[in-house]
Amino acid sequence: MNATAHTLTPEEIMAFLDGELPALDAQAVAAHLESCAACSRVAGQFRQASQELKSWAAAGPAFSWDAFVLRAAGATSGGGIRGANAKMLARNWTWKQWALASGGTVAVLLLVWSASVPNLLRSRRVADGSLHWLRSEQAAGSKSFDETEGYIRVEQPTAGLKLNTRIEPGAAADSNEIPHGAGSAGDQVEDSDQIASAAPMIARTVSLSIVVKDFPGSRASLDAILARHRGYSAQLSLSTPENAPRSLQASLRIPSAELSAAVAELRTLGRVENESQAGEEVTQQHADLVARLQNSRETEQRLRGILQERTGKITDVLQVENEISRVRGDIERMEADQKELEHRVDFASVELQLSEEYKAQLNSPAPSVSTRLHNAAVAGLRSAWEMVFGIVLFLAEYGLTLLIWAAILALPAFFVWRRFKGKLASL
Amino acid sequence: MNESPNAPNKRDPADPPSDEQLMVAFSQGSTEAFGELFARYKQPLFGFYCRRVADPAHAEELTQETFLAVLRAARRYEPRALFRTYLYAIGFKILRAHRRKAAFRLTFLGVAGSREPAVQIANEAEVVLRQAVGKLERMDRQILMLREFEELSYSEIGELLGLPVNTVRSRLFRARMGLRDLLAAPAPKSPAAELTGSEERI
Numbered sequence: 001m002n003a004t005a006h007t008l009t010p011e012e013i014m015a016f017l018d019g020e021l022p023a024l025d026a027q028a029v030a031a032h033l034e035s036c037a038a039c040s041r042v043a044g045q046f047r048q049a050s051q052e053l054k055s056w057a058a059a060g061p062a063f064s065w066d067a068f069v070l071r072a073a074g075a076t077s078g079g080g081i082r083g084a085n086a087k088m089l090a091r092n093w094t095w096k097q098w099a100l101a102s103g104g105t106v107a108v109l110l111l112v113w114s115a116s117v118p119n120l121l122r123s124r125r126v127a128d129g130s131l132h133w134l135r136s137e138q139a140a141g142s143k144s145f146d147e148t149e150g151y152i153r154v155e156q157p158t159a160g161l162k163l164n165t166r167i168e169p170g171a172a173a174d175s176n177e178i179p180h181g182a183g184s185a186g187d188q189v190e191d192s193d194q195i196a197s198a199a200p201m202i203a204r205t206v207s208l209s210i211v212v213k214d215f216p217g218s219r220a221s222l223d224a225i226l227a228r229h230r231g232y233s234a235q236l237s238l239s240t241p242e243n244a245p246r247s248l249q250a251s252l253r254i255p256s257a258e259l260s261a262a263v264a265e266l267r268t269l270g271r272v273e274n275e276s277q278a279g280e281e282v283t284q285q286h287a288d289l290v291a292r293l294q295n296s297r298e299t300e301q302r303l304r305g306i307l308q309e310r311t312g313k314i315t316d317v318l319q320v321e322n323e324i325s326r327v328r329g330d331i332e333r334m335e336a337d338q339k340e341l342e343h344r345v346d347f348a349s350v351e352l353q354l355s356e357e358y359k360a361q362l363n364s365p366a367p368s369v370s371t372r373l374h375n376a377a378v379a380g381l382r383s384a385w386e387m388v389f390g391i392v393l394f395l396a397e398y399g400l401t402l403l404i405w406a407a408i409l410a411l412p413a414f415f416v417w418r419r420f421k422g423k424l425a426s427l
Numbered sequence: 428m429n430e431s432p433n434a435p436n437k438r439d440p441a442d443p444p445s446d447e448q449l450m451v452a453f454s455q456g457s458t459e460a461f462g463e464l465f466a467r468y469k470q471p472l473f474g475f476y477c478r479r480v481a482d483p484a485h486a487e488e489l490t491q492e493t494f495l496a497v498l499r500a501a502r503r504y505e506p507r508a509l510f511r512t513y514l515y516a517i518g519f520k521i522l523r524a525h526r527r528k529a530a531f532r533l534t535f536l537g538v539a540g541s542r543e544p545a546v547q548i549a550n551e552a553e554v555v556l557r558q559a560v561g562k563l564e565r566m567d568r569q570i571l572m573l574r575e576f577e578e579l580s581y582s583e584i585g586e587l588l589g590l591p592v593n594t595v596r597s598r599l600f601r602a603r604m605g606l607r608d609l610l611a612a613p614a615p616k617s618p619a620a621e622l623t624g625s626e627e628r629i
Binding site for chain 1: 453458461462465469478491494495498526527529530531533534535552553556557560571574575576580581596597599600603604606607610
């Protein structure tokens with residue numbers, strides 16, 4: 001810097017006074033200020049302005065929180081930042097915040113309590129009820145249970161079980177033998193009272209879920225069991241997905257007398273995951289059906305007698321014939337119901353599910369990298385397209401409504417925003 | 428004007444530990460180090476807030492909040508910049524949050540908060556000075572105050588406000604010239620009555 005040429009700018013003088021010039025430049029400026037009255041005057045003005053500003057001193061703070069901050073520092077270094085924050089926050093709270101926090105905590109606890117207590121009570125009632133029912137069933141020799149899941153499965157809780165008390169000693173109440181129903185003897189029974197006093201008719205159902213290791217072998221064993229016990233498969237579906245366990249679902253019909261033995265053999269196929277048994281008592285239903293059937297047959301006989309012995313108008317004859325055909329229809333329907341009912345009693349229903357214990361195959365062919373990349377790219381493209389299309393659909397459906405709302409709210413929002421910015425600038 | 432600003436990089440080994448060393452020591456568990464930092468900066472930080480908010484009680488709260496923020500962030504502290512730049516950066520963030528909250532309350536709740544005079548007005552000259560500073564352009568005012576009161580260097584101010592050093596220098600010069608002109612102008616008749624509004628804007 002050339003002092004004699006007076007090339008210093010006021011900004012450079014200011015930077016010199018602030019100590020922001022490099023050492024060499026600072027020396028040159030200092031030398032110039034000693035020799036130049038005008039620049040010295042400028043420097044004096046800067047110094048004076050700074051001195052005036054220094055008069056704006058802030059009063060000393062009360063620092064009532066001095067010890068608090070230092071305590072917090074101690075807590076931070078000792079008990080960890082998180083703990084210190086909690087302590088600091090807690091100490092900083094006013095009584096209103098304490099009251100709000102306590103009230104909120106109590107409210108949340110009450111909410112949780114009120115939500116959980118009814119469920120607990122309900123669970124206890126259900127458990128008590130189940131236990132009671134189980135005891136009564138055990139006393140009655142019931143077989144309705146679920147061994148693996150530990151709860152009682154009730155499908156027809158009233159069926160067949162009460163009648164066990166009326167079964168003759170040694171009939172089937174205390175053993176696994178299925179009480180065989182009246183079967184074809186139904187039509188020989190004179191009235192329902194007599195039927196009710198006979199052996200009960202019970203339609204048995206069993207549900208079995210078994211995990212097997214050798215799936216093809218189990219399938220063959222199943223066929224053998226069915227043949228051995230003279231049963232058959234009412235429905236069977238087989239699922240053999242790739243790289244996944246195979247499964248078989250079958251609805252079997254097994255003679256009631258053979259049920260226990262058949263189920264015992266089915267259990268040996270693999271690990272029983274789930275088993276439940278139930279019995280529906282249909283004695284009364286069967287007796288009613290037989291009685292109604294007998295009445296209808298008698299009615300039919302009487303009508304036929306009328307038609308043969310009496311003479312009359314042709315319209316009367318036609319009316320009798322119509323009545324005979326209606327009664328005949330009823331008889332046939334009831335006979336079908338009776339057969340179906342007796343079949344349900346004679347043949348127990350076994351719902352069987354066989355699942356393979358799957359072991360992943362090392363040699364299973366995995367898709368190639370290029371195929372997977374291609375599939376991923378296609379899926380990604382489809383997903384992106386779906387998203388874009390979804391946005392377009394959303395806009396098509398709600399766009400106009402949103403625009404209207406935006407137009408309605410824009411002006412107030414603008415004024416509020418302007419007011420907020422104004423307030424912010426004034427602070 | 429501060430003709431010999433702090434030069435932390437040229438510290439003699441015999442000097443007391445620097446702010447950065449103290450902060451690192453505190454982040455490693457030394458409570459005494461924080462005590463020293465607190466003693467060094469509690470008054471400057473309180474002054475920083477006092478000159479920017481109306482109520483000294485608010486200034487105290489914000490000072491406390493700033494130190495608590497430093498405590499909370501101590502484990503993450505890395506001495507990449509000067510501690511005081513770090514401290515005032517936190518101070519500016521807390522100040523902005525405070526102003527946003529105040530503006531929100533004022534806009535939506537109509538709660539003005541405490542608008543009592545910030546400090547006891549010492550004399551007429553101080554009032555004139557506050558008014559003059561309040562009339563400067565916002566960024567110029569911040570630069571001037573950081574230089575004059577917080578005694579930050581140009582580079583520190585630039586780092587804090589995100590400005591190049593040359594811009595800081597030219598704006599500081601402009602602020603000083605503007606302040607000189609304002610102080611040279613005749614004083615208003617009733618400066619005390621206008622003080623509340625003007626000091627709110629500082």
